[in-house]
Amino acid sequence: MTQALLDAVARYANAHADSDGIAVTPIPGLTLIRATRPSALQYAVSKPLVALVVQGQKRVTMGNDVFDFGAGDSLVVTADVPTISQITEASVGRPYFSLVLDLERALLTELSVEMRLAPVADAAPIRTEPTHAEVADAARRLLHLLERPASIPVLKMLLLREMHYWLLAGRHGSAIRRLGWPDSNIQRIAKAVAVLRSDFAQPLPVEKLAAVAGMSLSSFHQHFRQVTSLSPLQFQKQLRLIEARRQMVAEGASASTAAYAVGYESVPQFTREYRRMFGMPPVRDVSATRMSA
Structure with a gap:
């Protein structure tokens, strides 16, 4: 260098x-x-x-x-x-x-x-x-x-x-x-990922994502996990949780506001999944992140 x-x-x-x-x-x-x-x-x-x-x-x-x-x-x-x-x-x-x-x-x-x-x-x-x-x-x-x-x-x-x-x-x-390579599996999965990234707060049936990728449902599930290491549902969940965390840390949103903004219909479910991913419930995690910053 x-x-x-x-x-x-x-x-x-x-x-x-x-x-x-x-x-x-x-x-x-x-x-x-x-x-x-x-x-x-x-x-x-x-x-x-x-x-x-x-x-x-x-x-x-x-x-x-x-x-x-x-x-x-x-x-x-x-x-x-x-x-x-x-x-x-x-x-x-x-x-x-x-x-x-x-x-x-x-x-x-x-x-x-x-x-x-x-x-x-x-x-x-x-x-x-x-x-x-x-x-x-x-x-x-x-x-x-x-x-x-x-x-x-x-x-x-x-x-x-x-x-x-x-x-x-x-x-x-x-x-x-x-x-x-334009017709590779990774390119096809990328088309579905683009939809997930833009519309992650909306319900997205796997059948719709498979159609975007031009794959059968079973093939789509297999190749999506091979490329991203996650299932489509897990991928969408991580996008939602990461964006909710950003809103709470950077914009001061409450846990409930962030949860609904990213597509959750249940705050308790949001809190459980947030804790599973980040190791702490939302309020404690945001407080610790702000203190460390």
Whole structure:
């Protein structure tokens, strides 16, 4: 990992990060993260992405798998999967910095065809590797556009395309290649996941989701769990609980207000499922989260 990339991430993140340490950029899908101390546990249903850590350390857990990685490493997530993450090394004098880029399936499809990449068997949805030199260099030049805003509309797609190319050509290529095949099971499941993400607060019959994916009901159940590690109902439940937690922590919503907002009809049921996922009932969890922040 080059000092030039660290300097570029630090400059933008120091100037633009919000109170949560997130710096959204004008380049779609590109976000920078800054933290000056270790974080609390963060729950999410991650989208396909690549995260380049340029300073500090982080831990990501998916099920029983734990990934510890730091400066010079990249984390690649190749499916919509539930994760628990925590920044484990950060300080005021040496902040944690990372660059996160959403993986564009359409771009991966185009490049996979042009590069004549053969389909590969399903791989683990999360993996870490040392960051490829070409990926780091493309990331540095992509960040350089942020300092010259007039260049962004003209050059962003060229550099995003280059970065996706080097990801496919480098150490992470075998892991993300399956995202680029238009009729693959992961692409079909992605269509159903998009519906779940946008309409998670609404009742969503599994039959409707299977139709969106173009699969039979039994095939859909099988492949959905293979891709996401969850059943469709569990996936929707986690989306609801994570959003309810966000509303309570960030917006001050009460447990009942958040429960109804995300689609629950019973507050006791919401409380039981919330405790099962986060380890504490809503009020105690929100209070502890705010104190730690």
